[in-house]
Amino acid sequence: MARTIGSHGPTTLEAIRKAGVRLIFEHGYEAMSLRQLAAEVGIQAGSLYNHISTKQDLLFDLVQDHINDLLRELDLALEGKADPVERLRAFVAFHVTYHMTRKREVFIANSELRSLDAKNYDAVVALRGAYEQRLAQILTDGMSEGVFEVVDIQVATFAILALLTGLCTWYRPGGRLTRDDIIAAHEKLVLSGVAPQAAAGQASHGSRGPRTAVAGS
Structure with missing residues (x-):
């Protein structure tokens, strides 16, 4: 070269x-x-x-900068939004979009944690914790206002992040779904997963009729 x-x-x-x-x-x-x-x-x-300075320093800088970008851009996406449902929609849209466009950085930050030395590992885990806390706070606020219902905030936080980040394993540009379609699908999955049981039950009851009619026709 x-x-x-x-x-x-x-x-x-x-x-x-x-x-x-x-x-x-x-x-x-x-x-x-x-x-x-x-x-x-x-x-x-x-x-x-x-x-x-070293190969280790390069890896740490790449991972640290990636998570700092993630935090900074998330805060911009959430800016001016107070309603927990609106904030959760914004979180999902941001996370999905970011992970579609920064696949390499996301992969390295997740798969190469094991390659960081102890000091660098602790620093990165702390940054990841700050990102997780953004989502946990949205869920906590939604619980307080009665618009979300989750059994455990930490479990829900990790489950939602795993769901949203999972698209890195299958998403390819130019597929049959647009970016907006994929965001909408993830929003529906996440929001239905934290909806109060009464609301979820009403939605399920309301959608049961058409399925029965189709099956019997």
């Missing part, structure tokens, strides 16, 4: 980060070597140390 134009400064650091994301995503952190990373960027292996 040709040498990167301007093999120093912010331009090269950004090239290193982008190459690092791609190589870790494709090969895994342990399999990626700094020599391979330097070749990808187009600089000498020794020149990497002008921009990163």
Whole structure:
């Protein structure tokens, strides 16, 4: 590969980060070597140390920046929304959209936690906890206002996040559903899962009639 134009400064650091994301995503952190990373960027292996301290530091910076972006953009998506139902819809729409468009970063942040040393691991887990707390607070507020009903806030938080993040394993651009279709489907799943039982029972009762008529026709 040709040498990167301007093999120093912010331009090269950004090239290193982008190459690092791609190589870790494709090969895994342990399999990626700094020599391979330097070749990808187009600089000498020794020149990497002008921009990163260690391979571990690169991984930590990538994961930390990803979660900081996640937190910052979520707060913007929730800004000005007070109603818990509206906030939960906004959370779902944001989380699904982000995970559709940042699949590599999401994969690395989830799969390479094991590769972080103890100090970096603790820092990342704390950041993840802050993101989880945003959702937990929405559910708590909804419980207080009587619009949500969940058995356990922490269990519900982890279950919703697992449901929403799961699309990373199957989503491919250009499929039969639009992005809005996928967001709407996830919103319905999440909101129906936290709806008070009385409301859910009414919805189920109201939809039972047409199914019976079809079955008997």
